[in-house]
Amino acid sequence: MKIDGKHRRTIWVEPDGWAVGIIDQTLLPFDFATRRIETVEAMAEAIRAMRVRGAPLIGAAAAYGLALAMREDPGDRALESARARLASTRPTAINLRWALDRMVEVLMITPPDERLKRAYAEAADIADEDVEVCRAIGRHGLDLIRAIHQRNPGRPVEVLTHCNAGWLATVDWGTATAPIYMAHDAGIPIHVWVDETRPRNQGAFLTAWELGSHGVPHTVIVDNAGGHLMQRGQVDLCIVGTDRVTARGDVANKIGTYLKALAARDTGVPFWVALPSSTIDWTLEDGLRDIPIEQRGPEEVAEIAGRTEAGTIERVQLVPDASAVANVAFDVTPARLVTGFVTERGLCAASFEGLSGLFPDQVERAVKRAAANDA
Ligand code: MRU
Numbered sequence: 407m408k409i410d411g412k413h414r415r416t417i418w419v420e421p422d423g424w425a426v427g428i429i430d431q432t433l434l435p436f437d438f439a440t441r442r443i444e445t446v447e448a449m450a451e452a453i454r455a456m457r458v459r460g461a462p463l464i465g466a467a468a469a470y471g472l473a474l475a476m477r478e479d480p481g482d483r484a485l486e487s488a489r490a491r492l493a494s495t496r497p498t499a500i501n502l503r504w505a506l507d508r509m510v511e512v513l514m515i516t517p518p519d520e521r522l523k524r525a526y527a528e529a530a531d532i533a534d535e536d537v538e539v540c541r542a543i544g545r546h547g548l549d550l551i552r553a554i555h556q557r558n559p560g561r562p563v564e565v566l567t568h569c570n571a572g573w574l575a576t577v578d579w580g581t582a583t584a585p586i587y588m589a590h591d592a593g594i595p596i597h598v599w600v601d602e603t604r605p606r607n608q609g610a611f612l613t614a615w616e617l618g619s620h621g622v623p624h625t626v627i628v629d630n631a632g633g634h635l636m637q638r639g640q641v642d643l644c645i646v647g648t649d650r651v652t653a654r655g656d657v658a659n660k661i662g663t664y665l666k667a668l669a670a671r672d673t674g675v676p677f678w679v680a681l682p683s684s685t686i687d688w689t690l691e692d693g694l695r696d697i698p699i700e701q702r703g704p705e706e707v708a709e710i711a712g713r714t715e716a717g718t719i720e721r722v723q724l725v726p727d728a729s730a731v732a733n734v735a736f737d738v739t740p741a742r743l744v745t746g747f748v749t750e751r752g753l754c755a756a757s758f759e760g761l762s763g764l765f766p767d768q769v770e771r772a773v774k775r776a777a778a779n780d781a
Contacts, residue, residue, distance in 0.1 A: 460575020
């Protein structure tokens with residue numbers, strides 16, 4: 407997407423051909439700064455601290471992290487320890503493990519002295535593919551938005567989204583936002599309700615910044631407002647991203663997603679989830695029982711950062727000194743509450759039949775891998 411007229415991705419190789427550039431998302435929306443990542447340890451820190459975040463982007467970042475590790479030592483043990491270090495950064499988004507598995511699979515059949523070059527090439531493929539996959543998600547999701555517009559040509563299509571499943575969460579385009587950008591670019595009037603998404607405010611800080619930079623009309627709302635807007639008929643569809651979808655269609659996404667899905671079901675608002683197929687975990691069925699849920703530090707809930715009138719960025723305390731604080735970062739929306747999935751291969755039902763109908767090749771691969779692991 408464009409920032410100040412310049413096309414940018416969220417991750418790239420620097421002109422020296424080896425260091426990796428990222429946008430430091432912890433500084434947005436008040437400051438736009440890029441950061442040069444030179445070691446696997448620095449990449450692990452960037453993922454853990456959420457300088458890069460969003461399921462598809464942390465997959466691409468981890469892939470480049472392994473490439474950086476190959477600069478330090480291309481041997482088998484170093485490869486395994488770099489994979490473990492990167493995999494330990496964030497537990498819920500399956501794209502992280504998906505990208506690491508893909509990299510390791512390729513590197514293990516590559517002689518050590520050729521691994522460095524191969525690692526950068528594979529990481530670049532993962533990043534490039536993510537752009538094309540998100541573009542395809544956008545095209546399929548655009549059909550949903552266009553259909554709503556055709557039924558109500560006299561007013562904007564009203565979309566509600568949670569967290570940031572925008573281009574900042576991927577390499578480009580975003581998942582949930584790709585259809586929104588495409589609709590806007592196609593001249594379909596569209597307005598987005600942006601959940602602020604406490605505690606880290608990815609909606610207020612990142613989605614609002616992205617949409618604003620692209621000229622998409624939007625309004626930031628507190629996380630609890632969505633149900634009210636749906637009751638009043640002010641939302642045509644919800645569209646969110648996801649960090650992991652199980653084989654039967656349960657959806658892990660940023661905390662608060664489940665409550666939006668409940669409200670959407672109660673009010674008859676369609677609730678769509680946009681995802682690349684790299685977000686499907688074919689090894690899991692029951693999302694509530696089996697998806698690991700990240701618990702983050704209490705300071706993210708107990709404090710908030712913002713810009714003061716003087717223009718400085720400051721953190722302030724929000725809760726009493728003695729109060730305990732919990733920071734559950736994701737929740738699971740059962741498949742039954744999801745209207746359907748928007749994927750790179752089209753729309754499908756939130757069920758095993760729906761997903762496997764679009765991705766039979768991936769089911770076959772998952773079955774073979776499971777058989778090989780059992781042997
Ligand atoms: O904790 P974050 O900011 O990495 O969480 C991001 C989300 O929950 C997104 O909705 C999800 O990763 C989908 S990204 C296209």
